Amino acid sequence: MIEYIDVSxxxxxxxxxxxxxxxxxxxxxxxxxxPSGAGKSTFVKLLLKLLDADKGEILYKGYxxxxxxPRQVPQHRRSMGIVFQDFSLLPKKTVYENIxxxxxxxxxxxxxxxxxxxxxxxLVGLAGEARKYPHQISIGEQQxxxxxxxxxxxxxxxxxxxxxxxxxxxTGWEIMRLLEQINKRGTTxxxxxxxxxxxNTMNKRVIAIKDGxxxxxxxxxxxxxxxxxxxxAGLMGGRSPDEGAFRI
Amino acid sequence: MTGLLLSIKQAFSxxxxxxxxxxxxxxSIAAIMLVLGVFFIIVVxxxxxxxxxxxxxxxxxxxxxxxxxxxxxNQISDTINGMAGVTKSRYLSKAQALQEWKTKxxxxxxxxxxxxxxxxxxxxxxxxxxxxxxxxxxxxxxVMEGVEKVNYSQDTVDKLLRVTNFIQIGALIVIVFLIxxxxxxxxxxxxxxxxxxxxxxxxxxxVGATNWYIRGPFLLEGMFIGFISALVSAGLVSAFxxxxxxxxxMNFVLILSTGFVSQKFLxxxxxxxxxxLGISIGACGSIISMRRFLAR
Numbered sequence: 001m002i003e004y005i006d007v008s009x010x011x012x013x014x015x016x017x018x019x020x021x022x023x024x025x026x027x028x029x030x031x032x033x034x035p036s037g038a039g040k041s042t043f044v045k046l047l048l049k050l051l052d053a054d055k056g057e058i059l060y061k062g063y064x065x066x067x068x069x070p071r072q073v074p075q076h077r078r079s080m081g082i083v084f085q086d087f088s089l090l091p092k093k094t095v096y097e098n099i100x101x102x103x104x105x106x107x108x109x110x111x112x113x114x115x116x117x118x119x120x121x122x123l124v125g126l127a128g129e130a131r132k133y134p135h136q137i138s139i140g141e142q143q144x145x146x147x148x149x150x151x152x153x154x155x156x157x158x159x160x161x162x163x164x165x166x167x168x169x170x171t172g173w174e175i176m177r178l179l180e181q182i183n184k185r186g187t188t189x190x191x192x193x194x195x196x197x198x199x200n201t202m203n204k205r206v207i208a209i210k211d212g213x214x215x216x217x218x219x220x221x222x223x224x225x226x227x228x229x230x231x232x233a234g235l236m237g238g239r240s241p242d243e244g245a246f247r248i
Numbered sequence: 249m250t251g252l253l254l255s256i257k258q259a260f261s262x263x264x265x266x267x268x269x270x271x272x273x274x275x276s277i278a279a280i281m282l283v284l285g286v287f288f289i290i291v292v293x294x295x296x297x298x299x300x301x302x303x304x305x306x307x308x309x310x311x312x313x314x315x316x317x318x319x320x321x322n323q324i325s326d327t328i329n330g331m332a333g334v335t336k337s338r339y340l341s342k343a344q345a346l347q348e349w350k351t352k353x354x355x356x357x358x359x360x361x362x363x364x365x366x367x368x369x370x371x372x373x374x375x376x377x378x379x380x381x382x383x384x385x386x387x388x389x390x391v392m393e394g395v396e397k398v399n400y401s402q403d404t405v406d407k408l409l410r411v412t413n414f415i416q417i418g419a420l421i422v423i424v425f426l427i428x429x430x431x432x433x434x435x436x437x438x439x440x441x442x443x444x445x446x447x448x449x450x451x452x453x454x455v456g457a458t459n460w461y462i463r464g465p466f467l468l469e470g471m472f473i474g475f476i477s478a479l480v481s482a483g484l485v486s487a488f489x490x491x492x493x494x495x496x497x498m499n500f501v502l503i504l505s506t507g508f509v510s511q512k513f514l515x516x517x518x519x520x521x522x523x524x525l526g527i528s529i530g531a532c533g534s535i536i537s538m539r540r541f542l543a544r
Binding site: 048050070071074075076077078080082088090102104105106149153 | 254447448450451452453454455456457458459461
């Protein structure tokens with residue numbers, strides 16, 4: 001369970017999030033939607049403790065994320081998987097090494113790594129690509145590797161920041177099916193997206209953020225920011241170029 | 249253990265990938281350490297010299313009048329022994345004094361045989377605890393009955409010690425300054441390798457790697473470059489010292505009465521100090537260069 005209580009975070013020139021109150025249950029699949037600069041990235045960065053909140057509490061697994069000490073942060077992040085819009089694979093490592101690397105970091109034994117990585121590759125449907133380098137596989141496959149890396153340590157929560165933003169619709173749907181499959185195994189999925197089509201088809205919970213505030217929270221929502229929103233807004237479809245999605 | 253092996257492997261591959269920069273920082277640090285080594289030699293030898301001076305000047309000679317009786321001499325000795333700052337005193341008769349001269353002159357002692365009468369006075373040699381108490385003792389002894397003259401070159405000692413102190417402090421300042429420069433040089437090199445791997449580091453942080461896990465390879469890289477620089481410069485400085493001692497050692501002894509610090513002692517210490525210094529410089533340099541990247 002993740003619960004934001006009166007959480008605010010502002011930057012020098014603009015609001016990140018303001019007085020956010022929201023509760024996400026274990027195993028939920030949540031879309032986070034909203035215009036560029038609305039505060040979606042701030043929302044997930046606060047959860048990952050990549051940012052410090054100005055006020056409020058973020059409860060997760062019985063502790064307050066905002067009060068974590070620096071040395072507790074790595075352990076906290078290990079319980080979450082992250083998928084980035086730009087995949088963030090390491091170009092000089094093979095597919096296998098890219099995934100193994102995430103396991104080595106958290107101190108898994110070599111034997112465990114050897115056993116587990118092929119299983120994960122099987123799960124994302126890329127069992128035969130282990131020895132290839134990221135540039136030798138398609139973009140959709142790269143994103144699946146990124147998903148594989150995110151779930152290899154069996155996280156409780158998977159955060160996907162516009163995972164389909166750079167993909168053509170068909171490949172985007174492949175990723176969505178993969179995320180849904182992961183969600184069915186019990187992992188909470190929080191996905192930031194601009195894709196009206198995906199949100200409207202999936203029929204999942206939708207949290208809409210605008211100017212740092214939650215303006216809508218519906219159990220089986222659709223892609224609207226507010227009820228009186230410009231219907232054209234959704235036509236942005238894929239993503240807007242100035243999006244503040246946190247890339248690395 | 250696996251983590252450490254992984255770090256070592258990565259450290260070497262980083263050095264290999266940044267060959268040019270690693271070699272450049274090796275040369276800069278080794279050059280700085282060479283200068284450092286020369287200052288080290290100077291400081292150690294000056295220290296030795298001033299210790300030598302202190303040793304030579306820890307004696308006060310008290311010349312007694314020729315007509316002083318044995319009993320009075322004993323009384324003077326007792327009074328002196330009771331003074332604060334006096335370690336011991338010994339009586340040196342005219343005859344003994346002449347004998348000491350003869351020993352000192354060695355082959356030329358024959359010249360002293362031509363003396364018709366012994367010109368040397370009876371004396372008491374006071375050994376003092378430290379140079380600071382000398383002037384007080386001198387003042388007290390000078391006015392004692394039966395004392396002809398008190399011989400102690402206070403001014404010379406003071407001046408010499410002041411000069412050596414000054415040189416030591418100056419050299420220490422230069423040494424500290426050089427150490428700071430080498431830390432900065434190395435931190436710049438490491439920063440380049442960090443920037444090259446910034447993306448990887450960010451991913452590591454997101455996945456939940458601890459700061460020490462991320463720092464490991466960079467720390468080892470810096471320590472390795474520092475270690476090699478220290479080893480090479482310590483070798484060169486030792487060779488230089490060996491040359492100086494062999495070439496000028498004897499002249500030095502004749503002029504200053506204190507020889508060079510022994511090569512074995514100096515080189516051993518130089519090696520220990522340089523290696524720990526080099527490794528520390530490397531560690532500090534890499535920690536400084538990574539601070540920004542591990543801020544969160």
